[in-house]
Amino acid sequence: xKKLKEILKSFGKVLIAYSGGVxxxxxxxxxxxxxxxxNVLAVVGIxxxxxxxEKAEAKKICKLLGAQFEFIQTQELRDxxxxxxxxxxxxxxxxELFTSLIKIAGQKGFNQVIDGSNVDxxxxxxxxxxxxxxxxxxxxxxxxxxxxxxxxxxxxxxNLPTWDxxxxxxxxxxxxxGTKITKETLKKIDEAEQYLRxxxxxxxxxxxxxxxxxxxxxxERLMEIMDEDVRExxxxxxxxxxxxxxxxxxxxxxxxSSNEALTAYS
Numbered sequence: 001x002k003k004l005k006e007i008l009k010s011f012g013k014v015l016i017a018y019s020g021g022v023x024x025x026x027x028x029x030x031x032x033x034x035x036x037x038x039n040v041l042a043v044v045g046i047x048x049x050x051x052x053x054e055k056a057e058a059k060k061i062c063k064l065l066g067a068q069f070e071f072i073q074t075q076e077l078r079d080x081x082x083x084x085x086x087x088x089x090x091x092x093x094x095x096e097l098f099t100s101l102i103k104i105a106g107q108k109g110f111n112q113v114i115d116g117s118n119v120d121x122x123x124x125x126x127x128x129x130x131x132x133x134x135x136x137x138x139x140x141x142x143x144x145x146x147x148x149x150x151x152x153x154x155x156x157x158x159n160l161p162t163w164d165x166x167x168x169x170x171x172x173x174x175x176x177x178g179t180k181i182t183k184e185t186l187k188k189i190d191e192a193e194q195y196l197r198x199x200x201x202x203x204x205x206x207x208x209x210x211x212x213x214x215x216x217x218x219x220e221r222l223m224e225i226m227d228e229d230v231r232e233x234x235x236x237x238x239x240x241x242x243x244x245x246x247x248x249x250x251x252x253x254x255x256x257s258s259n260e261a262l263t264a265y266s
């Protein structure tokens with residue numbers, strides 16, 4: 001924490017790439033405490049890959065923390081480099097977002113654009129980190145050596161509502177590499193996942209395989225989702241959403257399961 005505070009103080013005024021998640025909320029709170037709310041701006045990138053529920057929650061948290069914030073519309077689906085869904089799609093998404101944030105920071109007098117990446121992200125497949133490095137975006141949590149577990153513990157001490165929030169990734173990550181990303185597919189995924197959350201499942205992913213939806217929930221709740229009544233309810237709802245087949249992943253929820261296909265046959 002001492003190192004994190006020193007890093008933030010060295011910036012003076014910061015613009016934070018804010019998502020409403022565990023890491024960026026903790027970063028936002030710490031930045032406000034160290035620099036003052038007038039020297040911190042949270043900017044949320046909005047597109048079809050970002051659920052409406054997350055947008056509402058991000059706005060709510062910013063108001064709770066007394067943060068300056070704004071939303072910008074990103075257009076990654078217009079970029080065929082992203083929409084064609086190559087394995088490095090995140091590079092193109094992050095490059096557009098960070099380029100926009102740098103422009104806003106320059107216009108409004110903020111010295112540095114920062115994001116909420118932590119040290120655990122260094123061990124995952126993160127093409128977006130290349131764009132971050134190219135554009136000079138800093139990651140104070142990562143530089144200070146903070147892990148996700150530590151950030152959750154510190155967030156709990158600060159009474160942040162996000163301390164136990166499930167990990168989140170953009171909706172495009174539910175679509176297998178090489179399958180085109182469309183507004184229609186993203187809308188189906190968002191609606192399906194929102195329905196599962198309304199049923200009480202906190203850690204969920206709906207992996208889209210065209211006509212097939214592959215549901216991931218926490219291992220401890222696999223038997224619950226296999227209950228006959230629950231299965232019938234889900235099947236009926238998913239059919240209305242637009243899926244023909246509905247399956248449950250027997251391995252359960254795990255982060256980055258889409259990346260498993262990159263090494264499965266190598």
